[in-house]
Amino acid sequence: MSDLLKERTPLVIAAEINTIRHQAGKIILTSAVEIGRRLQEAKDLVPYGEWGKWLKESVNYSQRTADRLMQLWEEYGTKLLTSPASDSLSDSSLVTNLTYTQALILLGIPEEEREEFIAKHDVESMTNLELQQAVKDRDQAIQEKKDLQKDLDLKSSELAQLTTQAQSLEQQVNDYKSKYNAEQEKVTLKAKELETVKEELPSTSKITELEKKLKDTETISSVKTLEAKFSIHRDNMLNAYNELLKVLTALDRTDREVKEKYRENVSTILVNMGKMAKEWPPAIQTNLAINSNQSKGK
Numbered sequence: 012m013s014d015l016l017k018e019r020t021p022l023v024i025a026a027e028i029n030t031i032r033h034q035a036g037k038i039i040l041t042s043a044v045e046i047g048r049r050l051q052e053a054k055d056l057v058p059y060g061e062w063g064k065w066l067k068e069s070v071n072y073s074q075r076t077a078d079r080l081m082q083l084w085e086e087y088g089t090k091l092l093t094s095p096a097s098d099s100l101s102d103s104s105l106v107t108n109l110t111y112t113q114a115l116i117l118l119g120i121p122e123e124e125r126e127e128f129i130a131k132h133d134v135e136s137m138t139n140l141e142l143q144q145a146v147k148d149r150d151q152a153i154q155e156k157k158d159l160q161k162d163l164d165l166k167s168s169e170l171a172q173l174t175t176q177a178q179s180l181e182q183q184v185n186d187y188k189s190k191y192n193a194e195q196e197k198v199t200l201k202a203k204e205l206e207t208v209k210e211e212l213p214s215t216s217k218i219t220e221l222e223k224k225l226k227d228t229e230t231i232s233s234v235k236t237l238e239a240k241f242s243i244h245r246d247n248m249l250n251a252y253n254e255l256l257k258v259l260t261a262l263d264r265t266d267r268e269v270k271e272k273y274r275e276n277v278s279t280i281l282v283n284m285g286k287m288a289k290e291w292p293p294a295i296q297t298n299l300a301i302n303s304n305q306s307k308g309k
Contacts, residue, residue, distance in 0.1 A: 033135075036110025040083070043111055044091050047084030050077050079115070086122060087114055105129040116142050119150065 050072075057065045066072045072080075090104040105126045109117065113134060120128050128134070132145050255277055262270035287293075 033110055036112060037108070039111040040087070040109060040114050041091055043080055043114075044084050044088050047080035047082070048088055048092070051081045051084060054081070082118060083114060086118060105134075108135050112139050113137075113142055116146055119146050 050070075053065070053069075054062055054077075063074050066074060066077050070077075087106055087109075090106050106114070106117075106129065109129075116139065117125055117128070117134070128145075128149065132142075134142060134145075137145065259270055259274055259277070262273065
């Protein structure tokens with residue numbers, strides 16, 4: 012029985028190799044975290060602008076490698092390294108079973124989600140390629156979820172807009188209905204008023220009487236207007252005549268000959284005006300008198 016347990020087979024050897032490799036990976040991860048802690052400590056002490064030079068001359072690290080090591084310290088340090096009061100690694104966290112490569116791959120997962128991911132996928136038993144694919148699938152699923160949520164938000168926004176538009180159209184329809192009903196009420200009221208007016212229309216004789224009164228009123232108004240104009244022009248003419256007399260009086264004192272010329276002119280105007288005013292408007296002249304005279308001449 013003891014000989015069977017000690018039998019060496021390729022399967023047993025592979026298992027031993029994988030165990031040793033996994034343990035070595037854990038040791039490498041712990042060492043990398045320790046180095047990252049010291050790199051962070053050194054960075055805080057090195058003068059500004061000399062960090063890259065110090066890395067190259069002191070530890071022969073590129074800045075990219077140093078950043079990765081310090082990130083390992085920041086992400087895993089508190090869970091992997093021993094506390095001052097303990098001589099062994101803490102086993103309270105699933106990250107204590109990670110190898111260096113697995114820890115690097117899992118940097119792409121937020122710290123608050125990392126342990127849940129490790130427990131769900133049994134990371135300890137996965138190959139690096141399988142782990143990389145699992146992380147890639149997770150990221151893709153998250154992106155698809157974000158895209159789906161974005162599309163859902165967009166659809167929700169479109170639905171909200173359509174709902175708003177529908178409500179707006181409904182409000183417009185209600186407004187138009189209200190306006191239509193108001194106009195219909197106006198039409199109905201006007202129709203009633205028209206019927207009332209038709210019932211109250213005066214008779215033909217009443218209309219004739221009203222037209223005569225209107226015509227008489229217009230005639231009286233026209234006569235009053237003409238009388239007013241006559242009074243104005245008469246007064247203007249008398250005032251102008253008085254002014255002419257004043258001018259003649261003044262000329263009589265200065266130049267009687269000129270005065271006499273204008274006096275005769277004024278007298279002629281008055282005589283002609285008097286003749287015209289004897290009959291106004293003038294009698295209409297016809298061709299009958301002319302033809303009669305012509306007949307006598309023959």
